[in-house]
Amino acid sequence: MHRQTYLKGMRDGIPVMLGYFVVSITIGIAARGANLTAAQATVMSLTNLTSAGQFASFAIIAAGAPYLELLISQAVINLRYCLMSCALSQKVDRQMPFYHRLIMAFGITDEIFGLAIGQKGKLDPWYMYGAMSVAIPGWTLGTLLGILSTGMLPSSILNAMNMALYGMFIAIFMPAARDNRILLPIIFLSMGASAVFQMLPVFDFISSGMKIIILTLAISFGAAVLFPITEEESETGQQTAGEELGQQTTGEEIGKQAAGEEAGRKEIQP
Amino acid sequence: MKNYMYILVMALTTYFIRVIPLTLLRREITNRTFRSFLTYVPYVTLAVMTFPAILSITEEPWIAWVGFAAAMVLAYNRVSLFIVSLGCCALVLALQML
Numbered sequence: 001m002h003r004q005t006y007l008k009g010m011r012d013g014i015p016v017m018l019g020y021f022v023v024s025i026t027i028g029i030a031a032r033g034a035n036l037t038a039a040q041a042t043v044m045s046l047t048n049l050t051s052a053g054q055f056a057s058f059a060i061i062a063a064g065a066p067y068l069e070l071l072i073s074q075a076v077i078n079l080r081y082c083l084m085s086c087a088l089s090q091k092v093d094r095q096m097p098f099y100h101r102l103i104m105a106f107g108i109t110d111e112i113f114g115l116a117i118g119q120k121g122k123l124d125p126w127y128m129y130g131a132m133s134v135a136i137p138g139w140t141l142g143t144l145l146g147i148l149s150t151g152m153l154p155s156s157i158l159n160a161m162n163m164a165l166y167g168m169f170i171a172i173f174m175p176a177a178r179d180n181r182i183l184l185p186i187i188f189l190s191m192g193a194s195a196v197f198q199m200l201p202v203f204d205f206i207s208s209g210m211k212i213i214i215l216t217l218a219i220s221f222g223a224a225v226l227f228p229i230t231e232e233e234s235e236t237g238q239q240t241a242g243e244e245l246g247q248q249t250t251g252e253e254i255g256k257q258a259a260g261e262e263a264g265r266k267e268i269q270p
Numbered sequence: 271m272k273n274y275m276y277i278l279v280m281a282l283t284t285y286f287i288r289v290i291p292l293t294l295l296r297r298e299i300t301n302r303t304f305r306s307f308l309t310y311v312p313y314v315t316l317a318v319m320t321f322p323a324i325l326s327i328t329e330e331p332w333i334a335w336v337g338f339a340a341a342m343v344l345a346y347n348r349v350s351l352f353i354v355s356l357g358c359c360a361l362v363l364a365l366q367m368l
Contacts, residue, residue, distance in 0.1 A: 047281035074283040080312035085291035105289035156366040164359035171354035174345035191321035216315040224306035
């Protein structure tokens with residue numbers, strides 16, 4: 001029985017694997033800039049599985065920054081996984097053995113979460129394991145290929161691969177701006193503030209990792225106080241994180257489904 | 271060796287972020303400001319990381335600007351992640367060939 005769910009997870013995970021493979025090539029290329037060896041970059045991808053987090057880590061590692069700075073930056077940049085983990089905690093069977101939660105947690109990424117949350121009814125951990133077992137090798141091997149190929153590729157291709165990575169970031173944060181009106185100005189404000197931090201020499205003493213942390217905490221907190229989101233908006237916010245797998249229709253279905261389940265759960269709760 | 275320590279710190283931090291709610295959370299977070307904060311963080315952090323860093327990826331800034339604008343418009347119109355990513359990559363590659 002688990003076998004079928006597992007195979008379904010693998011099948012659904014194949015597009016994710018292909019996308020990861022391509023994107024992680026750029027991660028491998030960027031890793032070279034932080035003077036990581038091919039082995040180190042590969043181990044990092046295998047154990048971290050986080051595009052934005054790994055990407056931000058390169059500047060921090062290259063600068064030889066304190067471990068605490070790396071820790072805080074990863075916690076902040078990957079906070080969205082925390083949100084997804086919250087959502088998954090409501091999606092699994094309460095009777096499920098505890099160790100499944102420990103293994104599933106490792107596979108929480110934007111795309112795998114998107115697949116998992118879109119499943120009907122309670123989530124079978126074996127579905128996630130299926131998706132993880134194809135997506136994680138895709139991510140890891142792409143990184144290895146990327147770092148090994150850096151010396152061989154012309155700069156125009158390296159630049160374009162770099163663009164692919166930023167394109168992916170944009171594709172994660174922009175679609176939600178359509179649903180939530182306040183998000184668009186917040187996104188532009190974040191970009192503007194980031195540009196100011198970058199350009200003014202006054203801020204040169206702050207490292208690039210620290211700038212990301214400070215700006216994220218300050219702007220998010222300010223926005224949360226000034227524009228607290230309603231229940232409904234917060235749900236769209238959470239789901240859009242999983243939507244970037246790109247199947248627009250399923251994305252909307254996921255939204256409806258998850259919203260329905262959320263409502264159902266609230267009724268049951270005392 | 272120090273690099274492996276960095277990788278270990280990252281891996282543990284990222285795993286804790288992923289595992290804690292899934293293992294500990296039994297009820298919903300109700301504080302509205304905190305929920306709002308958690309919702310805004312992913313968007314703000316990715317926006318801050320993207321801009322202005324994206325502008326310096328090509329030798330000629332205008333090419334990066336075009337790639338950036340294309341990605342923003344495509345993504346806002348809900349074009350899929352991989353197409354946005356590969357599309358602006360191909361665009362930037364083509365413009366550099368000019």
